[in-house]
Amino acid sequence: MKRYRRSRVNGGNRKLLIGGVALAIAGGAFAISTGVSSAGENCVGLDQALRQNLQFIAAQRATPDALSAARIDNRQAVVDLINQRRQVAGCDADVAGEVAGAAAPAKPAPATPAKPPTKAPVKPPAKPPTKAPAKPPVAGNGSGEVVCKGSTVTLSGEAGGPFASSGTFPIGTTLKVTNLDNNKSITVRVQTTSGSCVLLNNAAFEQVREPGKFLIRRAVIERVG
Numbered sequence: 001m002k003r004y005r006r007s008r009v010n011g012g013n014r015k016l017l018i019g020g021v022a023l024a025i026a027g028g029a030f031a032i033s034t035g036v037s038s039a040g041e042n043c044v045g046l047d048q049a050l051r052q053n054l055q056f057i058a059a060q061r062a063t064p065d066a067l068s069a070a071r072i073d074n075r076q077a078v079v080d081l082i083n084q085r086r087q088v089a090g091c092d093a094d095v096a097g098e099v100a101g102a103a104a105p106a107k108p109a110p111a112t113p114a115k116p117p118t119k120a121p122v123k124p125p126a127k128p129p130t131k132a133p134a135k136p137p138v139a140g141n142g143s144g145e146v147v148c149k150g151s152t153v154t155l156s157g158e159a160g161g162p163f164a165s166s167g168t169f170p171i172g173t174t175l176k177v178t179n180l181d182n183n184k185s186i187t188v189r190v191q192t193t194s195g196s197c198v199l200l201n202n203a204a205f206e207q208v209r210e211p212g213k214f215l216i217r218r219a220v221i222e223r224v225g
Helices: 014-022 043-062 066-087 202-208
Strands: 145-147 164-166 173-181 183-194 219-223
Touching: 043 066, 164 173, 173 202, 183 202
Parallel strands: 164 183
Antiparallel strands: 145 219, 173 183, 173 219
């Protein structure tokens, strides 16, 4: 049995959501944490997630529409985080080389102006703004065990009623996912496997997401059954 260690991290519109969900992400999205990852990370799962995201980007570049640029930007952020975890885990497969059209087209170098514009110096504020202290995560019903602390959550692209996929918990486990940015939460059962702590399918992610966003950066994940 493979052991998974928890990772730590630092922590638009309606048309974009509909376009993003309608396109089959097919498990390519990935719950990414930006902290240090375990040396026992599943390279097969990470490579597959990277390959699917790069294929999605290549398809958008091959047949672009009005929303392609926004979709590519969202998916590129996921690709960057997967690559960080692959590097820490020692995954050395050339996944990017397998996907034609995934690389961004080269941009021409900007012309050098004869004289750079002079900008007025920016004065620092007399007093830095005071931020209210962040509220601590609140467990949904007080009985759940908080797991995968610091993990972010995204969607798997799977259709059907609300459910989750996980590479950390066995099928049948009940998890509660709370989005601290809008205080929405959902309780779902793990029905499929993935290379992440938890991914939400399209129906589940729709109930807790923020408009136009495809990644929950401030999430609390609880095991409730």
